[in-house]
Amino acid sequence: MNNQHERMINKYHHKFLEEKFKEFNLGRAEAPYIKMIYHQSPIKMNTLISNVVFHKSHTTRAINQMVKDGLITKEKDLEDKRSYIITITQKGIKVAEQVKQILEEWENLIDSALNEEERNQLNIMREKVYYKLKEHFEEDLQDEKNV
Known part of the structure; x- marks a missing residue:
């Protein structure tokens, strides 16, 4: 793929997601997390970190923001005091379902070309x-x- 075209597709992808996620006070960086947590809740923080492509510190910031926004809860793991268990909330479920629709909308836009x-x-x-x-x-x- 032409590098210029690839860069521009990524630019439009980011723009599309930022516009759509604004309504939920969700950055495009949090979307992969909410989607994964939705499908695997409850999930250990260490498992989440190992299954995403982002750095551990990025994951921690995204998780803390989603806790603040009431999308997930983060509780100490009773079996491993150094770890946390992440669980999606009812509000998080609603947002995750809308995120899924937005991601499908992007795929449909791409497919239409x-x-x-x-x-x-x-x-x-x-x-x-x-x-x-x-x-x-x-x-x-x-x-x-x-x-």
């Missing part, structure tokens, strides 16, 4: 790149559900 054959080819290319990178970084392919 391509015909079915082009979408299939793009998915095949993304998958090839993904497996090549996974091999390069010597990561285990056992946990495919988080992709």
